[in-house]
Amino acid sequence: MWPYATRGSRFMGDVSEISPSALVYEDFSTNAVSIKLWLPEKLVAAIDVLCNQHDASRPDVLRWILFEHVFGRVELAHLKRRMSARLKEMEKIEIMGSVRRSATEEGPTPREINARHLGKATEDLKLFLPARLKLELQDLADAAKQPLSDYLRAVLARHLLGERFFREWQAALAKANAEAARHESDIVLSR
Structure with missing residues (x-):
């Protein structure tokens, strides 16, 4: 909902229809x-x-963003509406799992650009989510020719920080990659 809304039309029927x-x-x-x-x-x-x-919780917010990315905001609204109706019937259903931290540390690449734009990767999370959602996310990452974690970081950056920030970050990455490729070709030519 837009915070400065003064009026608006509302649909008072059954949205599922x-x-x-x-x-x-x-x-x-x-x-x-x-x-x-x-x-x-x-x-x-x-x-x-x-x-x-x-x-x-963080896992709930992450699942919400990733679900919306894959299936859209309208499907998320349908899911929330159905769960709300179900929760009214039952006392409470725990539909979201928990987050677990793993002990392994790996940094994103290229590290300097990502750190400058997004900060250091300080949170190593293991997010539990529905199998179908993970499968759909993996398909999208494969189509983008990116590892799943890199793809999800880009999705979250675009969704949470906006398109302008995302484009600046991607432009900086492209420039760094082009300079690295040019440097490598100079090394090969000098041999």
Whole structure:
């Protein structure tokens, strides 16, 4: 909702009639698989803002953003509406899993550009999510020819920090990669 809205039209009927969901929601009821994410400081701070605003945990916010990225905001609204109706019937259902930290440390590449734009990767998270969501995310990462963790970092940066920030970051990465390639070709030619 736009914070400066003065008026607006509202639909008072059943939203599932005008825009039915195409998803089977049972596919998303358990968080059976995990993905490993290195989250830079700037992304963690942005996620924490949303956690505070929506009174939600980091894993819940991450699943929400990734679900919306794959299936869209309307499907997320349908999922929330269905779960809200289900929660009214039952006392409380825990639909989101937990986050676990792993002991391994790996930095993103190219490290200097990412650190300058996003901050150091300080949070090593193991996020549990529905198997179908992970499969769809992996398909999108494969189509983008990126490792899943790099793809998810880019998705989160674009979603949380905006398109302008994302483009500046990507331009800096492209410039650094072009300079590295030119440097390598100079070395090969000098041999």
